[in-house]
Amino acid sequence: MNKKNIIAGNWKMNKTENETEEYIKNLIPLIEGSLSSVYLAVPFTSLKAAINLTENTNIIIGAQNMHDETEGAFTGEISAIMLKAIEAEFVILGHSERRHIFNEDNSFINRKVRRALKTGLQPIFCIGETQKEREESKTEVVLEKQFLEGLKDISKKDVLDIVIAYEPVWAIGTGKTATAEIAESVHSYIRKLIHKHFDAKAADTINILYGGSVKPSNVEELLKQENIDGVLVGGASLDYKIFAEIVNKS
């Protein structure tokens, strides 16, 4: 399999517009020669500035969330059309912080994934088990449910536009990274799920990213694994030098 790795930064609720501009100006020259695709998921308020500054660069800008409806009385929400209109290219959906802090369920996430696809935004669809579920040996059952319900009613053709991120909840922001072996065994299971529920082409095409305490010291080992096609980086993406180091090791 020789698809391009995707190195995606997820800033979460960090950085003002000015801080965004400073970060991106500093990052651009450091990663010019990157062989991977570089994605940055920035706060809504930073999208426009980030998109303007990265025109004609190898950096792809997207959002961290959206609502599934196109418009209406949903105070505080942002639609896919709004994101598309300012030329955001992708959106993170089903992140564990959305699932656990904001109680988003599989069916809401599924409606968002379908809306993103329909609007021409690439979803980075996240799945992952909690520490308790792993200890109870429920990892595969939990992932299959999130996968099936989150990708319900998506065609074999449309699924080709999705990126999947495996983010074990116990490894997010905790400093605990899944070992490359643990991550690889889950990624290979996810690859099998794609094959079983979609087809061989989808299994071959879809990038499966690993997320959870990725840093310069572990990224190479993770990316060496056959079924790890990129990483989703939270904390370590907040400093442009550290993020550039991760990109340049990929």
Ligand code: PGA
């Ligand atoms: P982390 O976050 O790298 O800070 O663990 C990863 C994520 O939530 O995407």
